[in-house]
Amino acid sequence: MSDLQIGLIALGVLLILLVLGFNWWQDRRARQRMQARFPATEQDPLFGAEAAARTATPEHQRREPGIGVPGSAATSAAAAASEPPNNTADDAEEPDPACEVVVEIHFAEPVSGADLLGAVRDLTHVGRKPVRVFASTDRGRHRARLHAEESYATLQLAVLLANRSGALTAIEWSQLWARAQGLADRFEATIEGPDQQVVVDRATKLDEFCASLDAQVGLTLTLQAPRATAEVIGVARELGFAVDGGHLSWLADTGATRFTLSRADGGGFDNGMAPVDRLVLLLDVPRSPEDERAFGRMVDVGRDLAARLQAELVDDHGKPVVDGMETSIDQQLLTLFRKLDQAGLPAGGERALRVFG
Template identity: 50%
Template sequence: MSDLQVGLISLGVVLILVVLVFNWWQDRRMRGRMREHFPETDRDPLMGDVTPAPGRREPGLHLAPASGDLPAEDAVDVDPNCEAVIDVTFAQPVPSDRLHAATQALRAVGSKAVRLFAKNDNGDHRAILREGESYASVQLAVLLANRSGPLTDIEWSQLWTMAQNLAERFDGSVEGPEQARVMARASQLDALCAGLDAQVGLALRLGGTRPVADVTRQVKDAGFMLHDGQLAWLSEAGMPRFVLLYDGVQVRDVQSDGVDRIDLLLDVPNSPADSQAFSRMASVGRDLA
């Protein structure tokens, strides 16, 4: 072997070592910058000063024992911004126990929650029925829109049927807004809510185009799993905490063979409740980087 060949081999070894050292240094620097921007703490920066949500309470007219400590009128009332109301007026006041029994099944129509309110024979507003009282009317308030979409004509018809059945049971009358007007309000509210959805994302630049197949294999090894055609980081219950995109495109919609950027997207309204949601996503992003 000539001196030239030995020199070329030595030069090649040196260049390889230089590349390895440079990559190691670049990785260390990137991880340091990520920790500066997204430090791992016990408190999520997006969840500061959050009061734990109270336990879920099913809608409906509940029955409270008579007590002198109760206010003259209940403060909770219909929300005209997000509910539509059907009024049922009774010919004669209905005792609280009979009304409570008749309204136990009136909790929802389709995917929309129904809240019930009442007025006693003195005209006092009630969100909770009280023992010993009688009631002259009931309001059925249905949610106009939620994550399942706007209130449908079928759901509104179901609520109207419920109101009619209640009126027939206690010899009452039904009054409510026109269906077309309610549907228009529901569509407007749904469009407004869709524009307010909160999404938080992180972008990871790959430093060059990488084959999609290679990147997919690596992110799966890191813990991402396919869920409904998208790569997602799943909770213990199997629900997506956040999803992974290639150059801003869902995995199922990728048409190119290469990818330059990985995006992690946290869809806040659709994600499981998690006080460490953003910190968890940032930690996964650091590991991928």
């Protein structure tokens, strides 16, 4: 073997050693970064989390998702809050595992909130399912809103499993995954999420379960003669209705909607001034706070409206509303309210508003 061949072999071995050494160095650097974010512990992560929850003071405890947690599902979590965050506290609002599924994105290096805000600003829906955006800062704080002045280590995309448009479909799930993959490619990140079939099966079961608890009760006011829209709105507001977009709402003391008043032709009160000849009162049971006189209260208001607008009040079958019918219907609705509560979907609560939206 010539000196040249020996030299080439030695050079090749040296190059291999250099590559191995470089890979080892990169791996060690990555591990150091991960350990810096997630300090090593001798406890099992699950048991450690439970122990921390038991011993933490109230102001440092994470609030589990549930009914009554502040925040609106209709508000995009990607919008920056008007007030700067308290860097020592977690946000209370979290994904709801009972009705949402999460895709988690782990960044190799912290990403600025300003960059993320631009990337997820339009990520509010996939198909007909709303998406909420959550994040964890590089200091381990949970955020329900992104803030331009912070940096983030992870991002969570929470999509609703089912609503009145049906169960989350494989196409909608694929759309969310594609958006997550785009974010991962852009910011050098990895993605974690459940298998598609598992997600679709969960969505189908939730949809079927909620369908068994869904109910709406309506009354119709047939006016003797068409009335101007402005006149109808004025009479309704005198009775106590509040303008709510294209319809009018009768509110509970808490501000929640008990029932609504709308045009029977499907148009909005805020969309043109065509005369009104029929009106619809609608009690959306899962979205209305529990009330022992839920239907009876709507009947009382409907009778007042009918008297003021010279209209006839009829039920869903076109029959006049007679005295006493509200009592039996209220009893049926009270049973449904209790079933919703037992199912973890209290009527008018945050979770019910999501899945019955």
